[in-house]
Amino acid sequence: MAKQQLNRREFFSFLTVGWVAFTAATAGLLSLAFRFSYPNVNFEPEMEFLAGGPSEFEAGVDERYKNGFGVWMVKQDGKLFALSNICTHLGCIPSWMPAEKKFKCPCHGSGYYMSGINFEGPAPRPLERYKVSLTPEGKIRVDKTKVYRYEKGEWNNPNSFISV
Amino acid sequence: MKHFINIIADPIFSFPIFSLLFFAMIKWYRVVGTKKFAWIFLAISVPVTVWFLADPQFIKIILWPDNIPINILVILIVFLTWFPLYKAAENDKRLEQGLEPVEALPENREKVWAWPNLVYTELFAIIAGTIFLVVWAIIFKAPLEEPANPTWAPNPAKAPWYFLGLQEMLVYFDPWMAGVVLPGLIVVGLIAIPYLDTNPKGNGYYCFQDRKFAITGFLYGWLVLWIYLIIVGTFLRGPNWTFYGPFEYWDFHKVVAEYNVNLSEFLWLKWLNTSMPKNIFVREALGIALTFAYLIGLPFISLKTKFGKDLLEKVGTMRYYIVIFLVISMGSLPIKMVLRWLFSLKYIVALPEIELNL
Numbered sequence: 001m002a003k004q005q006l007n008r009r010e011f012f013s014f015l016t017v018g019w020v021a022f023t024a025a026t027a028g029l030l031s032l033a034f035r036f037s038y039p040n041v042n043f044e045p046e047m048e049f050l051a052g053g054p055s056e057f058e059a060g061v062d063e064r065y066k067n068g069f070g071v072w073m074v075k076q077d078g079k080l081f082a083l084s085n086i087c088t089h090l091g092c093i094p095s096w097m098p099a100e101k102k103f104k105c106p107c108h109g110s111g112y113y114m115s116g117i118n119f120e121g122p123a124p125r126p127l128e129r130y131k132v133s134l135t136p137e138g139k140i141r142v143d144k145t146k147v148y149r150y151e152k153g154e155w156n157n158p159n160s161f162i163s164v
Numbered sequence: 165m166k167h168f169i170n171i172i173a174d175p176i177f178s179f180p181i182f183s184l185l186f187f188a189m190i191k192w193y194r195v196v197g198t199k200k201f202a203w204i205f206l207a208i209s210v211p212v213t214v215w216f217l218a219d220p221q222f223i224k225i226i227l228w229p230d231n232i233p234i235n236i237l238v239i240l241i242v243f244l245t246w247f248p249l250y251k252a253a254e255n256d257k258r259l260e261q262g263l264e265p266v267e268a269l270p271e272n273r274e275k276v277w278a279w280p281n282l283v284y285t286e287l288f289a290i291i292a293g294t295i296f297l298v299v300w301a302i303i304f305k306a307p308l309e310e311p312a313n314p315t316w317a318p319n320p321a322k323a324p325w326y327f328l329g330l331q332e333m334l335v336y337f338d339p340w341m342a343g344v345v346l347p348g349l350i351v352v353g354l355i356a357i358p359y360l361d362t363n364p365k366g367n368g369y370y371c372f373q374d375r376k377f378a379i380t381g382f383l384y385g386w387l388v389l390w391i392y393l394i395i396v397g398t399f400l401r402g403p404n405w406t407f408y409g410p411f412e413y414w415d416f417h418k419v420v421a422e423y424n425v426n427l428s429e430f431l432w433l434k435w436l437n438t439s440m441p442k443n444i445f446v447r448e449a450l451g452i453a454l455t456f457a458y459l460i461g462l463p464f465i466s467l468k469t470k471f472g473k474d475l476l477e478k479v480g481t482m483r484y485y486i487v488i489f490l491v492i493s494m495g496s497l498p499i500k501m502v503l504r505w506l507f508s509l510k511y512i513v514a515l516p517e518i519e520l521n522l
Binding site for chain 2: 044045066067068069070085088089090092093094095097099100104105106107108109111119120121122124125151152
């Protein structure tokens, strides 16, 4: 029996089919790997939220919005402001210690007063404050996309607090 | 006694003590590097360890699953520090008598085949290592915690044990310095050692006399600035990264009087008794000047000393400046730690406006 041989045209069509199949398989695998690198559930807190009316807050630190949104609502000296809960040293989450009246970071021991000013440990600057405003219904809207930094003199900005 | 140990374990005391012990060990390495010393050390340290372990608070920290590798590491480090000193002391004595080092003796120069001698040893090491890890994994459960939450952190929040030295450094530095610049310099410096070290001696045999500076410098960085900090970070740092003695209960509300002040605040508010200048670079002028003096002045000042002259002659200009730069970078850590303890100094240059703090 004569040996069946591929001619030039047939060889190239086989090669094309094979190459397309290989590319498709690789692309499929890569897209799966790419999808895998994204989380199925995202626990990122919302960047903007409503935090009740100003009358709901008593003087001192309010932790209601800390676990959901990463914000402490602090009422001090006639001002109500939204304090970021991200340590300015290396981004850990400090905890509020009511007995000592300070925020204390568990990672490197940075300490902040109720106002957010740093006083102990390695933190180089005070905690950041977020933009707060009143909605027409009298609720507080906290906007975390806009931050106010003390060392830049931004805490006097009227958007960084609500007078109560 | 336990109270006394709790007090001296505080880095303020234990760091100088550990440094002094280190330099004593280097100075009297011929006493340390004997079998007699090793046996006496063992005879003393075993009962002391047993006494430590009898304390409920101490044993709780020691047996925390995360801390088991560090216990093993501490024991290994002690042996692996003593062993080269023992070998070096032996060789140095022979070299002084005009003999060749032990490694150069005819019976030690004999060569063997990699197969089977080396490969068998490696195979055995792989099997032993696997058995060890399997047994470990069965005995100690991985300390898994709850799912990650971006608005909450465990207290204390500890890095993996091999990074605890870095985490301890971060207490004294800005994250850019202790998290990026200094670790980068450590890696680059370690890579650069073979190119900086032009000393042909000590090649293939243990010795100390021929390589005093290299061995002392490396061991100080390794034992005091790395291993010691890992031990402190592991065993002696509790909630809020506050220091707790080895027998001290981890009280969440332990009060530590600490109020840190920048050098610029010392200068303008305390010494000159005026207000802080508006211009941030004028404000930090003293710190910037001191930093430049430290980084640029010191290499030239050290040229005046005998040590600097010898080093320059041996290794050449370029290598000299690189070596001195690495040494003074390494020295910045103990300097910063001591300044923090003595004067509650936070940053020498504090420019949070442009994220630069030294």
